[in-house]
Amino acid sequence: TFSLKIYFYFKNKEPGASPCFLRAIRPTHYSAHICEKLIKSDGFLQKNNSLEEKGRLAGQKNLLSCDNSDRDARFRRTETDFSNLFARDLLPAKNGEEPTMQFLLEVVDILTNYVKKTFDRSTKxxxxxxxxxxLEGIEGFNLELSDQPESLEQILVDCRDTLKYGVRTGHPRFFNQLSSGLDIIGLAGEWLTSTANTNMFTYEIAPVFVLMEQLTLKKMREMxxxxxxxxxxxxxxxxxISNMYSVMIARYKYFPEVKTKGMSAAPRLVLFTSEHSHYSIKKAGAALGFGTDNVILLSTDERGRVIPADLEAKILDAKQKGYVPLFVNATAGSTVYGAFDPINEIADICEKYNLWLHVDGAWGGGLLMSRKHRHKLNGIERANSVTWNPHKMMGVPLQCSAILVREKGILAGCNSMCAGYLFQPDKQYDVTYDTGDKAIQCGRHVDIFKxxxxxxxxxxxGFEQHIDKCLDLSQYLYNKIKNREGYEMVFDGVPQHTNVCFWYIPPSLRGMPDGDERREKLxxxxxxxxxxxxxxxxxxxxYQPQGNKVNFFRMVVSNPSATQSDIDFLIDEIERLGHDL
Amino acid sequence: TFSLKIYFYFKNKEPGASPCFLRAIRPTHYSAHICEKLIKSDGFLQKNNSLEEKGRLAGQKNLLSCDNSDRDARFRRTETDFSNLFARDLLPAKNGEEPTMQFLLEVVDILTNYVKKTFDRSTKxxxxxxxxxxLEGIEGFNLELSDQPESLEQILVDCRDTLKYGVRTGHPRFFNQLSSGLDIIGLAGEWLTSTANTNMFTYEIAPVFVLMEQLTLKKMREMxxxxxxxxxxxxxxxxxISNMYSVMIARYKYFPEVKTKGMSAAPRLVLFTSEHSHYSIKKAGAALGFGTDNVILLSTDERGRVIPADLEAKILDAKQKGYVPLFVNATAGSTVYGAFDPINEIADICEKYNLWLHVDGAWGGGLLMSRKHRHKLNGIERANSVTWNPHKMMGVPLQCSAILVREKGILAGCNSMCAGYLFQPDKQYDVTYDTGDKAIQCGRHVDIFKxxxxxxxxxxxGFEQHIDKCLDLSQYLYNKIKNREGYEMVFDGVPQHTNVCFWYIPPSLRGMPDGDERREKLxxxxxxxxxxxxxxxxxxxxYQPQGNKVNFFRMVVSNPSATQSDIDFLIDEIERLGHDL
Known part of the structure; x- marks a missing residue:
């Protein structure tokens, strides 16, 4: 048999307007009824829906319809009838290949539309x-699970609704988190990772990914x-978890007997970290059996950087009390201020007192990629361990965090339990490539490929350009607001990282004298x-409070799609919304 | 402007043969030179490659070409020229939308071809x-990272190579791990999750996912x-990690002061778990500061199930030594034997001595979905906490593991650090929906959606049918080999889970008397x-050894694509490969 398929594609007159995602389907699935509805709804599935459903899907028009739908373009799409198809009809079902391909392509259509809209500033x-x-099931979006299967049509509607009611973390105006942006290559990498659906614990079932991890970690250690x-x-x-690893291996280095005998085999151990550091150091202290009381917080200067003299004083104080200082965390890029602790000065003290030095570069580690900014991490080469999250400053999709350790073998020493069913010593390949016994996890997701x-x-x-651009943008913001009426900076001077911390002071508070009333209002x-x-x-x-400082905005830039106009927009928006407060 | 696109599609004569993934491209990208090469290589990108490269891509033919390539079908595909495109040309770049769509569709083409091949028994x-x-760069596949960007064409080749040299964990004959299979709906869910690229820590940025998690966990607790x-x-x-949580919250329940004061505030605490249990209990003991010596291993019967009397004896022994029993792990579906510990009898003892009862149902938890098999977990409702990994028996893509806790609030009590920058109490929504402070992680990947x-x-x-089918299949295997010449079962009787453990005895060992020589050879x-x-x-x-038993095969079935013919194939293959040993 021979079949000829013809696609009609009415292209918009505007330059740069681009086609919807068209695809091959079996002509037998074509239905005039469906087609009519599709045309009415600018290309989106509206068949077999109640009136209520129709209203709901119409509501999605802005979000989901083709790029040019509100202008003069129209795309006629034909559809597989998913209302009579179920998960059981997909592979590995007999004859499941075609429905599988059609279903996956329909999903991809939803996703690529979402990707396009993510970068479109006219969307929210x-x-x-x-x-x-x-929870009440807004516009028919029912989150409840049931005993009976739902049709693939409903599954596709659920996919659209899930995206509709979510947050576009890749939008050029999403500045809410240290992780933002939607990198297309990273996205493709994640799609492939999910398709490969394997596990990092052995070379046996993840040969390529295990080697990629090894080579990438080596590259990071070089940097x-x-x-x-x-x-x-x-x-x-x-x-x-990376920070937790650092505490575990520090303990193993100095008190390996804790692995078998528990914390009672060690003296009272104390950990040091900045009062501005991430709360995960305290969480690790609680979880690993040190106790949060034994996580000593270090004072910082006005910019949020550890004062080395305070570290030394607190070490001496702890020793005097009979405690044993074990571990110091230096933060490279603190969560709120973006501060870089002075690593070299801290390293001097760690060497003097023989302490483990960890650098939490979860947020700031990415600056190692920039020749212009890497000096902020000077001294990091003296650390015993480093946390570095490519999913933050480097724009890699979540999750992607590395714990890097200077001493080889200590991760395995600390964590290995030699499970016979996974880490057989008599495999045919070099089993030193099996990574599972170094981890506290058993199964481990493939985070490396993207x-x-x-x-x-x-x-x-490319990473360097991205990082330099983000830092430039935050400096643009800083320059814009540092002397602007209605703004107060939380700390003076150019930020070290992309964090710009500031109060917006509404006109009603501008004349008010400092004091409790103003503080409460602010x-x-x-x-x-x-x-x-x-x-x-x-x-x-x-936004957040910090220490005795009342709630302030913390602006961060890690999103590659943000531009100066988005920074301008943010400031305009804060003023628009806050003007009458 | 108006453009008409025509695709020629020569369909294979065989029923069930299905089309390649065809897609729209700009006619300007069409090239006779490329087309010719594509035809030669059955549809795969071969332009701009050296001779060596050509050989390499030709080698991929079997893996990557269209379904019917070796028969009489041919697909003419035209291509965007990716050799002059780079990551910087994709969104958010100006005019980046079209290359972005083309690139993603090309990736999807690679992935859907991989999916098809995964279910094809004629592939390896x-x-x-x-x-x-x-590492040497086999057939040009270079794993090394460089300072300069590579073209999108090279990136696509890298994607193909990554899949080519990986392991098809969804293949009907992949039985290597407790997690296997490639569920199409789950895959679509993961693709969407990566596209949404958000974080579970707050309702603020993951409203839908947070609610889905809440409802799904409730449903699991009902089960x-x-x-x-x-x-x-x-x-x-x-x-x-789920098992680690259970130990942490048990400790917090009985000795909450450990959170602040560390393990030295508690007496010597001991944990109990089967000698057949997963090594993660010991890992948790080491990490959390109990020490592996304080993880007491319980004896099991011949089938690998904990002997309750041994638990009670060891509790009394520990108490006599002045230690404090804290926690008992009962395994529901052990890793190697698939054994279910007798939960009710263990629960009686835990109640008697006031101990925390955790059920590790990572592997066996899925059986709760089956009316036929859930009795194997009788008593689980008496547990204080349960680990249940939908990514194992239920075929959900990796990673998907739940820790479920009977007492509300204890996770937060144990782990909260009240970080002001994430968990602001003065948000406009009900902040009890923020989940981050219950976790030991900060950022948390969206594992719920799929x-x-x-x-x-x-x-x-649907889950029930899947589980019943897998158990039926393993019983088929058991029946097939239990009396077959050349096989010895590691334990007697029908397996409780899908684990079938057996030795294959090659003819050369069949007459040999039991003894060290035979054991060593076997x-x-x-x-x-x-x-x-x-x-x-x-x-x-x-395969693995266990206790004093020499290496044996552990067959497990969790792959929905496996059939009796695949079980037959496995046995034939073992005999083919092992016959002359």
């Missing part, structure tokens, strides 16, 4: 609803400055503006 | 190479049998057969 960052609204990139490491499920692929695609220079300003931002869906930025 | 499970071979599905829980990065979507698509009944049989299996790439199954 989010369409906010309260938990109770979503840290450890000789020949020697050492060890793993990708872990996030910076908190990062490896991005590195291939951008080169080190404390409520950022949450109010943030709430209005989320309700209007135009942009998102974080 | 793997194409084995040693680490040094892959466990906790009244009204009340309680708490989280998805965590794997069963080992599972939620699969549950929607299959219904509880110990080497499974590794040799496994190595040959991997070299030939036909199937994969695990």
């Amino acid at each position: 960052v989010l369409d906010f609803h309260h938990p109770h609204q979503l 840290i400055g450890w000789p020949n990139g020697e050492g060890d490491g793993l990708f872990s499920p996030g910076g908190a 990062f490896w692929l991005m590195w291939k695609a951008k080169g080190t220079t 404390h409520r300003v950022a949450p109010k503006i943030k709430a209005m931002m989320m309700e209007s869906g135009t942009t998102m930025v974080g | 499970v793997l194409d084995f190479h040693h680490p040094h071979q892959l 466990i049998g906790w009244p009204n599905g009340e309680g708490d829980g989280l998805f965590s990065p794997g069963g080992a 599972f939620w979507l699969m549950w929607k698509a299959k219904g509880t009944t 110990h080497r049989v499974a590794p040799k057969i496994k190595a040959m299996m991997m070299e030939s790439g036909t199937t994969m199954v695990g």
